[in-house]
Amino acid sequence: MKKLYSALMTAFNDDGSINEAGTREMIRYNIDVNKVDGLYVGGSTGENFNMSHEQKEQVFKIAIDEAKNDVDLIAQVGSLDLNEAKYLAKFVTDLGYPHISAVTPFYYNYTFEQIKDYYNEIVKDVDNELIIYSIPALTGVSLSLDQFDELFENPKIIGIKYTNADFFLLERVRNRFPDKLILSGFDEMLLPALALGVDGAIGSTYNLNAKRAKAEMNAFDAGDIDKARQLQKDSNDLISALIANDIYPSIKLVFKELGVNAGVTKKPMAQPTPEMIAGAKKIYNDYLKEN
Numbered sequence: 218m219k220k221l222y223s224a225l226m227t228a229f230n231d232d233g234s235i236n237e238a239g240t241r242e243m244i245r246y247n248i249d250v251n252k253v254d255g256l257y258v259g260g261s262t263g264e265n266f267n268m269s270h271e272q273k274e275q276v277f278k279i280a281i282d283e284a285k286n287d288v289d290l291i292a293q294v295g296s297l298d299l300n301e302a303k304y305l306a307k308f309v310t311d312l313g314y315p316h317i318s319a320v321t322p323f324y325y326n327y328t329f330e331q332i333k334d335y336y337n338e339i340v341k342d343v344d345n346e347l348i349i350y351s352i353p354a355l356t357g358v359s360l361s362l363d364q365f366d367e368l369f370e371n372p373k374i375i376g377i378k379y380t381n382a383d384f385f386l387l388e389r390v391r392n393r394f395p396d397k398l399i400l401s402g403f404d405e406m407l408l409p410a411l412a413l414g415v416d417g418a419i420g421s422t423y424n425l426n427a428k429r430a431k432a433e434m435n436a437f438d439a440g441d442i443d444k445a446r447q448l449q450k451d452s453n454d455l456i457s458a459l460i461a462n463d464i465y466p467s468i469k470l471v472f473k474e475l476g477v478n479a480g481v482t483k484k485p486m487a488q489p490t491p492e493m494i495a496g497a498k499k500i501y502n503d504y505l506k507e508n
């Protein structure tokens with residue numbers, strides 16, 4: 218069975234502090250209504266790279282406290298501060314997170330040797346398994362097939378969250394590492410990723426659209442490609458509208474239409490404008506009301 222994970226959002230108050238109740242509401246909605254298989258905590262969608270260290274700890278605590286063992290949990294602990302990444306890897310492992318993940322270190326154009334050292338350091342002192350978070354469009358770091366192979370020499374590194382539109386590389390990765398966990402990261406390209414044999418998907422829009430994505434996975438597994446394509450088309454109408462309205466703040470605004478207090482994004486992410494709020498209402502009415 219392929220797994221579907223929502224990339225958990227963090228509900229913020231207007232002053233940039235964490236809205237704990239709202240964050241818990243989103244976790245519950247994902248578990249109780251979306252019925253996702255898991256949550257990816259502290260990723261891009263969670264605005265991890267906007268947060269203070271204390272806020273990262275707070276979110277990791279809230280998520281596991283609310284989700285308990287109801288769904289799988291992956292904690293993204295990667296940081297430009299390797300000591301922080303190592304600390305958080307231990308912190309979430311002690312909290313009981315079954316998996317960790319770490320973004321490729323970015324900004325300084327590290328060599329592959331330095332990137333490899335970063336990953337080996339993060340897992341060295343923790344009894345946990347790590348999923349590489351590869352997102353070249355945001356990090357500028359593209360790993361090659363041979364480089365993934367070298368990272369996988371460490372048995373604690375078990376998979377890739379593959380947020381990359383390079384499907385040639387995805388095919389090469391899938392077939393070179395049949396036993397590794399490959400999770401697709403671009404929601405709008407779920408169907409081609411399924412065709413190449415990914416084990417599941419993690420994404421921001423599953424917060425709102427998990428049922429359709431699950432139905433698409435099921436249609437694909439049943440060999441009903443026409444149905445899967447129709448569902449991907451419907452999803453992409455929604456995803457296009459969310460992107461045009463500014464995706465992260467808009468997912469939170471649509472959550473409000475669903476009765477979930479998702480708070481706002483943290484500055485410098487966009488704060489809601491009247492146009493954005495109207496846009497989110499329209500997205501809800503056009504694509505989600507009947508769901």
Ligand SMILES: CC(=O)N[C@H](C=O)[C@@H](O)[C@H](O)[C@H](O)CO
Pocket residue numbers: 224261262355380402403404405419420421422456464
């Ligand atoms: C940067 C980012 O948010 N990536 C997400 C996951 O990897 C995706 O879920 C996208 O938000 C989504 O596919 C829309 O492009």
Ligand SMILES: CC(=O)C(=O)O
Pocket residue numbers: 224225257259260261262263402419420421
């Ligand atoms: C999956 C993705 O969106 C994230 O890192 O949040």
